[in-house]
Amino acid sequence: MKKTIMDVLENQQKLDPDITGDMEVIDTEEELIKQCEEMWKDMEECQNKLSLIGTETLTNSNAQLSLLITQVKCLTAELDHWKKRTPEITPMTEDVLVTLGKEEFQQLKCNLEMVVSTIQSKNEKLKEDLEREQQWLDEQQQILESLNVLHSDLKNQVVTFSESRIFNELKAKMLSIKEFKEKLLCTLGEFLDDHFPLPDGTTKKKKKNTQESNAQLVTLNEIIEMLINRMFDVPHDPYVKISDSFWPPYIELLLRYGIALRHPEDPTRIRLEAFHQ
Amino acid sequence: MSVLRPMDKLPDLNRATVLLVGTQDALLQKLAESMLQEQCASELRVHLANSLPLPSNVNRPRIDLIVFVINLHSQYSLRNVEECLSHVDSSFFLGKVCFLATGAGRESHCSVHQNTVIKLAHTYRSPLLFCDLEVESFRVTMAQRLVRMLQICAGHVPGISAVNLLSLLRRSDSPPSKEL
Numbered sequence: 005m006k007k008t009i010m011d012v013l014e015n016q017q018k019l020d021p022d023i024t025g026d027m028e029v030i031d032t033e034e035e036l037i038k039q040c041e042e043m044w045k046d047m048e049e050c051q052n053k054l055s056l057i058g059t060e061t062l063t064n065s066n067a068q069l070s071l072l073i074t075q076v077k078c079l080t081a082e083l084d085h086w087k088k089r090t091p092e093i094t095p096m097t098e099d100v101l102v103t104l105g106k107e108e109f110q111q112l113k114c115n116l117e118m119v120v121s122t123i124q125s126k127n128e129k130l131k132e133d134l135e136r137e138q139q140w141l142d143e144q145q146q147i148l149e150s151l152n153v154l155h156s157d158l159k160n161q162v163v164t165f166s167e168s169r170i171f172n173e174l175k176a177k178m179l180s181i182k183e184f185k186e187k188l189l190c191t192l193g194e195f196l197d198d199h200f201p202l203p204d205g206t207t208k209k210k211k212k213n214t215q216e217s218n219a220q221l222v223t224l225n226e227i228i229e230m231l232i233n234r235m236f237d238v239p240h241d242p243y244v245k246i247s248d249s250f251w252p253p254y255i256e257l258l259l260r261y262g263i264a265l266r267h268p269e270d271p272t273r274i275r276l277e278a279f280h281q
Numbered sequence: 282m283s284v285l286r287p288m289d290k291l292p293d294l295n296r297a298t299v300l301l302v303g304t305q306d307a308l309l310q311k312l313a314e315s316m317l318q319e320q321c322a323s324e325l326r327v328h329l330a331n332s333l334p335l336p337s338n339v340n341r342p343r344i345d346l347i348v349f350v351i352n353l354h355s356q357y358s359l360r361n362v363e364e365c366l367s368h369v370d371s372s373f374f375l376g377k378v379c380f381l382a383t384g385a386g387r388e389s390h391c392s393v394h395q396n397t398v399i400k401l402a403h404t405y406r407s408p409l410l411f412c413d414l415e416v417e418s419f420r421v422t423m424a425q426r427l428v429r430m431l432q433i434c435a436g437h438v439p440g441i442s443a444v445n446l447l448s449l450l451r452r453s454d455s456p457p458s459k460e461l
Contacts, residue, residue: 051291059284060371064363064404071374071406078375078444 032099193225200224203251222249224257231264231276243273283334286370287377290343297435298326298342299427302333302365303350304358308383308414312350315417315424316431323437325428332361333368345435346377348427350414351398353384353391359398366405376443377434378407381423386413408450 062070202221222230227250235242246255255274258264267273285300299316301309306329313327326342335341347369352358362380369378380402385395402409412423434443 047291051288054288059286061284061367061369062371062374062405063367067371067374067404068406070371074371075375075406075444075447079448082442082444 032097035097036100196223196225196228200254200257203253220249221251224251224254227254227258228263228276231274235276235278242275243267243270244275246272246274283337284368284370285333285335285344285347285373287344287373287375292343292435293324295322295324295437296326296342297321297323297346297431297437298328298344299346299348299431300328300330300335300344301348301350302330302362303352304331304355304361305350305352306331308352309350312414312420312424312427315420316428318421319425319428321428321432323432323435325431333365346379346427346431347373348379348381350381350383351393353382353393353395353398354387356392359393359401363401374405374407376407376445376447378405379427379430380405380407380409381414381427382409382411383414385411386416406447408447 060070200223202223231242231244234244255264259266259274262277264274264276267275301313303309309329313329316327317325319325328341328344349362349365350358351362380398382395382398384390399409410423410426412419414420414423430446432438433441433446436442
């Protein structure tokens with residue numbers, strides 16, 4: 005049994021390289037065919053021997069042991085075979101070698117071409133990736149830069165905002181308000197001066213002589229100022245005593261147009277209407 | 282001849298034949314299709330059988346590899362395989378037989394314990410492969426693996442024999458000792 009298995013193995017392994025060895029050159033081809041036929045004869049012989057061996061089936065109980073024994077036999081046979089075997093090469097004719105070499109190279113070339121193309125495509129893909137990443141990086145850097153600029157701007161703004169800027173702005177506002185107030189006062193004063201002058205003239209002198217003998221008259225402007233000051237200085241008692249220096253027509257004017265009010269109990273005192281409340 | 286023998290016929294040129302034995306026709310069919318789709322230098326032949334012995338009147342090529350497919354969801358499939366084993370010559374078990382257990386993924390459906398199959402494979406000193414044949418990707422991978430094994434068993438791979446492969450495929454861990 006050992007022998008036959010060995011033979012079979014040998015034949016199988018011999019057969020293999022020659023199955024593919026379809027040679028083009030005629031004389032070597034014939035030689036190869038001859039070799040193959042010899043091998044085939046060998047195989048047939050082995051086959052005959054094998055068919056003589058009876059069959060042996062296994063049951064669960066005996067399977068392990070007998071299988072192990074046959075396995076050992078086979079493996080030792082194979083080992084022996086490998087030890088004895090001198091690697092048999094295909095006939096060393098030039099044609100065969102050249103053809104085989106050509107085939108081998110062709111195969112190698114095919115494989116290498118495939119490798120090259122895959123590597124190229126991979127490279128391209130990597131390049132694209134790199135470009136995309138680079139672009140992305142640039143964009144990110146730009147964003148970072150602009151953000152940085154924005155950040156520093158904001159920082160400066162915050163600093164000036166908290167200190168000098170607000171101060172300056174308030175100052176400016178105050179100044180403009182003050183100016184405006186000044187202007188208002190001036191125009192009001194001018195208006196009063198223009199339209200409510202002090203009585204001097206021939207027509208009024210007669211009255212003056214009779215009623216207000218010696219008192220120095222004050223302008224309407226001054227009267228109003230007095231009333232205003234009194235109102236804001238002494239808010240709980242804003243009444244001003246009517247003195248001789250007030251020209252009575254003006255007092256009448258103030259009272260009539262509701263700018264001033266008379267004290268409910270003391271007719272000699274007036275106050276400014278509370279416009280600000 | 283009722284008993285299958287590995288070397289009872291001369292090999293055909295560059296042809297490798299596998300015999301898939303199992304009770305589920307549809308699964309075997311799918312596995313066979315997957316195997317035939319594999320790129321392979323040898324000319325593949327896939328034979329399917331529900332059980333052994335095979336009918337003797339049919340002219341069939343030499344069988345290089347027998348794959349017993351056991352469905353873990355069915356006790357019947359296990360018993361069927363066990364019965365089949367008695368119709369296989371002992372020299373087949375020198376690397377030309379392998380067991381394929383399917384359905385281990387859905388444990389709730391299993392009526393055959395994995396250990397039973399492991400024990401069976403161990404008794405017959407043959408490799409045991411697990412694969413859920415219902416899942417296509419698994420089936421394709423398994424088909425690839427089986428094609429490689431088949432090529433070796435048919436002697437189409439120089440330098441390695443079926444016995445050789447068997448000794449390489451052996452489970453490194455010792456089998457569960459409790460049932461020995």
